[in-house]
Amino acid sequence: MIRKLLVLALLLAPFSGAMERQNNADYRARRQKLAAELKGGVLVLFAPTEPSAGNATSGFRQDDNFYYLTGWSEPGAAIMIAAEVVAKDEHPARAYTEVLYLPAHNTVQEKWTGPKLGPENPQARDLTGFDRVELLDKMRDDIADLLQKDPRAPIYSDISTGDEVSPSADGLAWLKRANAFPVVRFADFKPIVSDQRRVKDAGEIELIRKGTNASIAGHLAAFKAIHPGVTEREIAALQMYEFGKRGCERPAYAPIVGSGYNGTVLHYSEDSGTLKDGDLVVMDVAGEYSMYASDITRTAPVNGHFTARQREIYEIVLGAQRAAIEAFVSGKSVLLGKTDDSLYKVAYDYINTHGKDLHGEPLGKYFIHGLGHYVGLEVHDPGSYATPLQPGMVFTIEPGVYIPEEKLGVRIEDIVYVDANGKLVDYTAALPHTVEEVEKAMKK
Missing domain, CATH: 3.40.350.10 (Creatinase/prolidase N-terminal domain)
Structure with a gap:
């Protein structure tokens, strides 16, 4: 045999x-x-x-x-x-x-x-x-x-x-x-x-895990390379090199690396700017492994340290993500929508009740996209979002706040899946999540 x-x-x-x-x-x-x-x-x-x-x-x-x-x-x-x-x-x-x-x-x-x-x-x-x-x-x-x-x-x-x-x-x-x-x-x-x-088998879940691990390596390398004067394209190229040498055939989508105002543009893909001291940089970059996509976003301060305002917004976004994860119930929660079982509603309500813009208005209007999407052979894999999340489903949880007036954009995007016991598993747990973890990862 x-x-x-x-x-x-x-x-x-x-x-x-x-x-x-x-x-x-x-x-x-x-x-x-x-x-x-x-x-x-x-x-x-x-x-x-x-x-x-x-x-x-x-x-x-x-x-x-x-x-x-x-x-x-x-x-x-x-x-x-x-x-x-x-x-x-x-x-x-x-x-x-x-x-x-x-x-x-x-x-x-x-x-x-x-x-x-x-x-x-x-x-x-x-x-x-x-x-x-x-x-x-x-x-x-x-x-x-x-x-x-x-x-x-x-x-x-x-x-x-x-x-x-x-x-x-x-x-x-x-x-x-x-x-x-x-x-x-x-x-x-x-x-x-x-x-x-929409429901992945064990083999598919493993391929997505391998692509995600390769993409994690790209993000960790990027944290070390970020500093004033580096171009957005350099950061994108570094990440593609790192996940490419770990087996990914290609990027899962056009890499998005946007600093300052560019970080408030959701599908900014020119990657042509130069990182400036005092700005944040949003990195939405991941690879495709054996046809299966990953999708990861991290936000980091260009000079290695968050300002008080940047920290405030970052921690609100992280709090919204954690609130959605804590609210998850297998077979009941849905990813999108405005019903009581919607994880999007949990994240939106958190953002809208924490912090203000420069005019004293709630921040909910700056969360301008959905909370997540299915991931598989396509980075936005098909499937109905009216169906409750159940074992075998792989999706992102990615709250974000984008305030063009302040040139301040923050998104934290992780890939999770529901295991056989109905538990939510974070594929990207090895990446920094908190402010302290990001700053530590950036130290040379």
Whole structure:
């Protein structure tokens, strides 16, 4: 058994890149769970194609939903998943079916982009975990055969209207034009998979933890590097270097390092300013590890010491975060909204009842964003926020106060998840939280 696993690992190496991948069984379990929600339908989903060398501004990244269901990171593939159907009325019986379709080899392109796995490889099924691995050209015949047997089966994909642009829209254009299937019904599978992705399995939680640990290293390095005269871009580059050498493929989002007034601009991404004595710097920077995002923000004084006013605002933001964490109840609390069970309301009320602006007004109006969001394959992972938080959910808690008049912005963002016992676990516990911890971390 060990020898077989080693052989598979060696075979997979040229096709999987350097990313860490979950077991094939994890991806198959997701496909089977999704199929059970298709109401007798068929999922047809296409991966993006690789951009040409002249148009590529960054490396290829797989579509999130395609990767979630397949663990397959190569371009140009497609999948068909047909739910099991019990014979009833006009619908014939059908066994659960899953097929991965791989494009034919392009030997010229592979000289530039590297070798790709083809269905002719005798280990293709073991490597991918699919029951069948076929050439992409066979997909039309398989879909046509299925629809001939059950023409009323809905086709699920990532397109819901004719206006949406996706690889699947192009891949299914022939079916929309096919006169042989005039009653084909299309349905959007994204709400189904989004609901499924909201709760992470153990493997996903571990990948997010690894990306977060790498990102923590970047923030700790930044604390040491901050001083007057350093540019925002230097701090961002340092953090990307630190989490990159720990296995992250890319930033999880455009790094945001804003000092002074720039720190009050939520999505400031120019990172072009120079850090000045007496200012605060807000650092919203994190990496992506094996397709899974992290998301961390820390705020620090450029000269290593908070002023009295900066300390006041910082401690109000930290107090709001702690109040939300203390109020959390698994299966009851929701992240957003203004209901009594909302963690956002807890944080907002804390900020609005602690401290004033320069005009004596409450600070609530300076908390201008939500308290947090789900994290996963996307830094803002999909999923309903009306559903109470429960085990397996990973999300941020990130209160902030931004006062442009004072050139003063503070945000503290941590990633947490709900463990199997319903307890909230802080992934970013190793980072400084308090004023004293931040100042200590900045000492050279």
